[in-house]
Amino acid sequence: MVYFAVLRLGHRPERDQRVTTHVGLTARALGAAGMYLASADKYIVEGIQDVVDRWGGDFFIKDQIKWRTCINRWKESGGIVLHLTMYGIPLQDIEELIKKSDRILIVVGAEKVPGELFGLADYNVAVTNQPHSEVAGLAVVLDHLNPTALVREFPDAKLKVIPQEHGKRTDTG
């Protein structure tokens, strides 16, 4: 089992709340263990915690994280740091190499990130070299690197979807 966590940088409360929420929920749904947020934002923390409480699993969300400290500790513990950026090496060219690691911190910036990050990251990885979305990039990276991304179970869920061909059905177990 590979252990994934996400570090979200450059989040500005108000402006980035919806996109950062999408980043966090995508991280959870596709199998990351949790998200570190390099800003203070109670709204995000509570919103994601609320999803965890209802939909299960043990995804963690921590705000007010110092990003350099987070990256340095991750590396000291033997993990690798993958920075998601349109300027990086195409995912398909290095994913086999990255898969050799069993602790991966995926760093996801908002519009601007400190230039220093490109040097601190072990891998700067692009999901296409086109401008698009950090949410999309994170989803594709997790789907490629995590064999169980689409088939995870979420224990202790109060709410669960029963997949339907046409319609909506949930089970409140």
Added chain:
Amino acid sequence: MVYFAVLRLGHRPERDQRVTTHVGLTARALGAAGMYLASADKYIVEGIQDVVDRWGGDFFIKDQIKWRTCINRWKESGGIVLHLTMYGIPLQDIEELIKKSDRILIVVGAEKVPGELFGLADYNVAVTNQPHSEVAGLAVVLDHLNPTALVREFPDAKLKVIPQEHGKRTDTG
């Protein structure tokens, strides 16, 4: 070559502008031909057109689209309609079936979509049955269904990334 387009429903100007922009840019980057927007929003149209002008390719963006008409015409022309929803059938269980089609309209809602849509869609497809992000879902669906999603060329680009291991480099061809 499979032809993909995206139909974005339920977009509310102001509230959804950033997420809808992410949907459009993800559609373009991962190989859709264009996006229909079922609302009027000049800001989205101009923003995405600006990316196309600078980064190349011929992605189209059309707003003020009537969604029922769009879906019906797509079906009449022999295409299939895939509605992305957490209530649907897991992608991995039906992707081989969907790959038999060569014209796929991917319908991406905002938070609430009309119930009618579940009946109109040929396939209701889930990227995990967990709540997360329509941007993430769209990215994973395009990556699974489109063999060239990550390796597309964008002709006539004014701006192009030269991938780097550490750093940022663009070519203004």
